[in-house]
Amino acid sequence: MSSSSRKLLLLVMYFFLSAADSVSAVVVGVTYDPSISGLPPPDQVVPALQSLHISAVRLLQPTPSVVRAFAYTNISLLLTTPNELVPAFAANRSAADTWVHSYILPYHPRTRISIISVGTDFITYGVADTTVDSSAVLLPAIRNLRLSLIELGIRTIPVSTTFSFIGILATGFPPSSAEYVEPIGSLVMRPLLKFLSETNSSFLINLYPYQIFKDNTQIPLSYALFQENSFNFRDDPITGARYWNLFDMMVDSVIAAMAISGEENIPVIVTETGWPSDHDVESPAGNYAEIYLKQLITHQRIAPGTPLRKEGPVGTYIFQLFDVPNISRNWGIMYPNLTMKYHLSFSGSQSASGNGAMFMGFMCFFIGYLSFPVLQL
Numbered sequence: 001m002s003s004s005s006r007k008l009l010l011l012v013m014y015f016f017l018s019a020a021d022s023v024s025a026v027v028v029g030v031t032y033d034p035s036i037s038g039l040p041p042p043d044q045v046v047p048a049l050q051s052l053h054i055s056a057v058r059l060l061q062p063t064p065s066v067v068r069a070f071a072y073t074n075i076s077l078l079l080t081t082p083n084e085l086v087p088a089f090a091a092n093r094s095a096a097d098t099w100v101h102s103y104i105l106p107y108h109p110r111t112r113i114s115i116i117s118v119g120t121d122f123i124t125y126g127v128a129d130t131t132v133d134s135s136a137v138l139l140p141a142i143r144n145l146r147l148s149l150i151e152l153g154i155r156t157i158p159v160s161t162t163f164s165f166i167g168i169l170a171t172g173f174p175p176s177s178a179e180y181v182e183p184i185g186s187l188v189m190r191p192l193l194k195f196l197s198e199t200n201s202s203f204l205i206n207l208y209p210y211q212i213f214k215d216n217t218q219i220p221l222s223y224a225l226f227q228e229n230s231f232n233f234r235d236d237p238i239t240g241a242r243y244w245n246l247f248d249m250m251v252d253s254v255i256a257a258m259a260i261s262g263e264e265n266i267p268v269i270v271t272e273t274g275w276p277s278d279h280d281v282e283s284p285a286g287n288y289a290e291i292y293l294k295q296l297i298t299h300q301r302i303a304p305g306t307p308l309r310k311e312g313p314v315g316t317y318i319f320q321l322f323d324v325p326n327i328s329r330n331w332g333i334m335y336p337n338l339t340m341k342y343h344l345s346f347s348g349s350q351s352a353s354g355n356g357a358m359f360m361g362f363m364c365f366f367i368g369y370l371s372f373p374v375l376q377l
Contacts, residue, residue: 026304027315029056038325042069053347058317071110080117089141096148117162124167158201175252176238193263206272209246226295241307252308272319290342
């Protein structure tokens, strides 16, 4: 796509979405890996999640018993298959059939399964067998798993895969310049995006402002922590969009890269985001983690939209539910004894009024033309 065409497409997206009149509800959930040793059993974890009003869980390394534990709970599950199964799914439909018969068929719809991710960051990490071409097997594996579901009469569970922000984007900033790493862009992303669009599925992305902040000294800590002030912003020179936090800028980079590849309407789910802490939660790192998570939840409830997408990501999952025992630096929001590490609230309204969202979009555009100095990444 030419530079002028790119500019026109993103400008149209920005001005159209700035005038949008509604914002959909946004799910804020957590990532739970029951395979980690030293954690309480699922029959104790599930009531704890319910007491916190957590309505969505991204389940890593699922087992049939864990999937069953979520039956009749109204907690939706984003199931993730291990990377090791991807080549088998691609090579033989029977492997996908076996997985569906073990993990889905006995429990659906009593257990609410919102979407299935075939692998996690498979393009980056692949499998131990170095002879496997990750780019060649990923989409066939996704197709075969979806066919297995359909042949069993299960048409309401979409199938996708999970990428990492830093693993697939060659250029992420400003969002209007975002593009995929090649040859991943042409070999994997374009055909995958077409599949997601045709099957009404979602684009899944692990997205960590912490990683970008840590590696870029020009980004203020407050910008990564959603702490707004008059001069704490970044402008996109092509669209004129103003970004008041790093999370929104990263989300729009993902959206812009999809748009440049010809698919601008695929829903985005942030499958992982978080901020690490030391074991001592009184340390500055621990305080930053709590600030980030509180601000993230508030942001997703009140104003989840971004300049390029009025509803923002349709789901965001905090990484992760539990601290890992005997690890000095952790990402969890809860200790293995089921006590909360931070004071977080997952209950309450998860949508913003349409007029408020439209007003904020207009103000972001209007303020962009005032005489504040423009900060560049």
